[in-house]
Amino acid sequence: MSLALLGSEVVAVAIGYAVLCALWPRGVPLRPYRWLVRSLAVGVGLGLTAVGLFCWLLLFGVPGRALVAVELVVLAVFGGWLAQQRGARAAGAVTKEVDSTPSPERPPIVALAFGVTLVCAVAAFVGLSAAAPHGGWDAWMNWNLRARLIFRGGADWRAAFSPLLDWSHPDYPLLLQGSVLRTWVYHGRETLAGPASIAFLFTFATFALLTSAVAAFRGHAQGLLAGLVLLATPFFIFHGISQYGDVPVGFFFLATLVLAALHQRHGEHTGVFLVLAGLTIGLAAWTKNEGILFLAAFVLSAVVTARRPGDARRLGREGRAFALGLLPMLVVVGLFKLHLAPPNDLMSALGSGEILHRVTDPGRYALVVRSFVTGILGFGANGLVSGVWLLVAYGLCVGVRPGQARTRWFSLAAGALGLMLVGHAAVFVATADDVARLLNSSLERLLLQLWPATLFACFMVIATPGEASNPGAA
Amino acid sequence: MRITRVGAGVVLLCLYAAVSDARWSYRAVRGWADSRHEDRISRDGDRFREIRRALPAHGVVGYISGAQPDTFTTEDFRRFLLAEYALAPLILIHDTTPDLIVGNFPPDSVPSALPERGLSLVRDFGDGVWLIRRAQP
Numbered sequence: 001m002s003l004a005l006l007g008s009e010v011v012a013v014a015i016g017y018a019v020l021c022a023l024w025p026r027g028v029p030l031r032p033y034r035w036l037v038r039s040l041a042v043g044v045g046l047g048l049t050a051v052g053l054f055c056w057l058l059l060f061g062v063p064g065r066a067l068v069a070v071e072l073v074v075l076a077v078f079g080g081w082l083a084q085q086r087g088a089r090a091a092g093a094v095t096k097e098v099d100s101t102p103s104p105e106r107p108p109i110v111a112l113a114f115g116v117t118l119v120c121a122v123a124a125f126v127g128l129s130a131a132a133p134h135g136g137w138d139a140w141m142n143w144n145l146r147a148r149l150i151f152r153g154g155a156d157w158r159a160a161f162s163p164l165l166d167w168s169h170p171d172y173p174l175l176l177q178g179s180v181l182r183t184w185v186y187h188g189r190e191t192l193a194g195p196a197s198i199a200f201l202f203t204f205a206t207f208a209l210l211t212s213a214v215a216a217f218r219g220h221a222q223g224l225l226a227g228l229v230l231l232a233t234p235f236f237i238f239h240g241i242s243q244y245g246d247v248p249v250g251f252f253f254l255a256t257l258v259l260a261a262l263h264q265r266h267g268e269h270t271g272v273f274l275v276l277a278g279l280t281i282g283l284a285a286w287t288k289n290e291g292i293l294f295l296a297a298f299v300l301s302a303v304v305t306a307r308r309p310g311d312a313r314r315l316g317r318e319g320r321a322f323a324l325g326l327l328p329m330l331v332v333v334g335l336f337k338l339h340l341a342p343p344n345d346l347m348s349a350l351g352s353g354e355i356l357h358r359v360t361d362p363g364r365y366a367l368v369v370r371s372f373v374t375g376i377l378g379f380g381a382n383g384l385v386s387g388v389w390l391l392v393a394y395g396l397c398v399g400v401r402p403g404q405a406r407t408r409w410f411s412l413a414a415g416a417l418g419l420m421l422v423g424h425a426a427v428f429v430a431t432a433d434d435v436a437r438l439l440n441s442s443l444e445r446l447l448l449q450l451w452p453a454t455l456f457a458c459f460m461v462i463a464t465p466g467e468a469s470n471p472g473a474a
Numbered sequence: 475m476r477i478t479r480v481g482a483g484v485v486l487l488c489l490y491a492a493v494s495d496a497r498w499s500y501r502a503v504r505g506w507a508d509s510r511h512e513d514r515i516s517r518d519g520d521r522f523r524e525i526r527r528a529l530p531a532h533g534v535v536g537y538i539s540g541a542q543p544d545t546f547t548t549e550d551f552r553r554f555l556l557a558e559y560a561l562a563p564l565i566l567i568h569d570t571t572p573d574l575i576v577g578n579f580p581p582d583s584v585p586s587a588l589p590e591r592g593l594s595l596v597r598d599f600g601d602g603v604w605l606i607r608r609a610q611p
Contacts, residue, residue, distance in 0.1 A: 130506065130508075141559065148559070385490060
């Protein structure tokens with residue numbers, strides 16, 4: 001891995017970190033969330049720099065070293081301003097401590113298992129990436145091919161979105177391809193280490209975000225256990241290695257729920273976490289079309305779970321903050337969809353008569369429901385037990401933290417994840433030409449997108465080992 | 475020693491992780507061993523290195539592999555995709571109407587003659603890779 005390639009990623013993460021620090025509310029101490037913010041900065045930085053690259057493409061064509069210079073100037077100016085602001089804050093600001101300090105418990109067996117699994121997962125990731133540096137089938141026929149078509153295309157880069165390439169999903173948004181392309185711009189030429197390193201960053205940033213977020217809200221032991229289950233999920237690592245878009249979009253789903261949890265904790269004083277949640281949902285839509293489905297599921301769930309008197313006014317206030325972060329990203333996605341992308345292959349071949357015929361076919365429902373039940377219950381199987389049954393068994397052992405499952409945040413998270421499943425099922429029933437084949441090739445990937453966010457929701461509500469051992473103290 | 479329900483739960487999670495650790499360790503060693511040989515996609519890309527120099531920098535070129543559209547198998551499709559991946563930014567279409575056509579035949583079943591009329595072989599690059607031109611009427 002060259003220094004230039006490493007530099008492209010350091011600059012992206014630094015830009016993400018600077019944006020998060022600049023927006024971080026004054027009354028909320030950063031220290032308890034420092035690892036959470038660092039993990040979040042990876043996805044936010046890669047996402048925002050991919051947006052910058054897209055704008056550059058539209059304005060000036062395929063970027064060269066000038067993009068590197070502009071990013072470094074932006075980072076220097078932004079970083080300088082931030083340092084100045086931080087100095088001023090430190091001089092005069094009074095920070096509010098987090099109301100519920102997580103317990104410091106860290107059982108040695110859990111810490112040991114966590115450390116061993118992390119080392120083994122990193123070794124497997126690096127070893128398997130070295131053996132298959134182009135990634136899986138979809139990586140080279142879609143994500144990396146698009147980056148290659150743009151990078152090699154020069155002035156003719158728009159041909160990368162030709163309808164003649166409809167088998168390669170040219171309608172997919174550009175976060176991942178843009179990030180890969182950006183590493184090549186820094187490096188000066190194509191390198192297989194570019195897409196592999198982006199895959200590594202998203203995979204381990206997802207793990208780090210889950211671990212740090214659960215640790216910040218529920219204590220170190222709970223954070224380690226959540227991270228342990230994610231890392232030990234075989235499909236998470238194997239799919240991360242394959243360089244597909246499912247792990248990155250899963251990162252943004254998780255990030256959105258983490259930011260919503262921060263809003264639940266600090267939302268009385270600031271709407272910034274909802275602005276950031278809008279941004280991360282927008283980045284999900286900038287990664288894969290499923291991001292748009294998640295946006296609909298999240299908004300619908302937020303509306304349905306606002307049920308107390310006075311919630312309508314609060315919902316309006318929250319909606320404005322959320323829209324502030326979301327709208328710029330929707331403009332970017334809209335610009336891409338209207339300006340460059342050909343119609344989606346699943347949608348474009350359909351007429352209303354065809355959809356009606358499909359949605360009135362009970363056999364399609366039966367097949368989809370059966371596949372979803374089998375797929376969900378078997379998800380995360382590693383030869384011992386599936387990840388879902390593991391969670392159920394562990395939940396039965398430790399129980400649920402009293403009151404936690406009745407919070408508005410949990411209703412919102414569970415509702416959004418449930419609606420995602422319903423939305424995916426509806427897409428399978430209504431649009432798939434060969435529903436059995438599509439289920440076989442994509443259901444596990446769709447479940448993987450939701451897995452980190454599902455683990456976050458679960459480990460937020462189930463009791464920590466300490467709480468379960470001393471129920472009276474909880 | 476008395477094992478509590480909570481302890482059993484934690485041990486279950488650790489066991490799940492231990493099984494995955496064993497799998498990661500095996501795959502890591504295997505991956506490093508495999509990485510000493512060139513992977514199939516890079517190898518396939520190397521087949522097209524010479525023909526790339528003979529093709530235009532941009533535009534649309536045809537593609538022929540001997541397989542008919544109604545008998546196009548997953549392996550045929552994979553070979554088509556790998557050719558596109560290697561020859562990007564050229565756009566390949568599975569058709570012989572463009573002036574220039576890339577022939578991509580399995581190295582162990584290269585045809586002895588062009589499979590269609592109205593085509594002329596420009597150059598055989600070896601390994602089943604041909605550059606073909608549509609003959610002028």
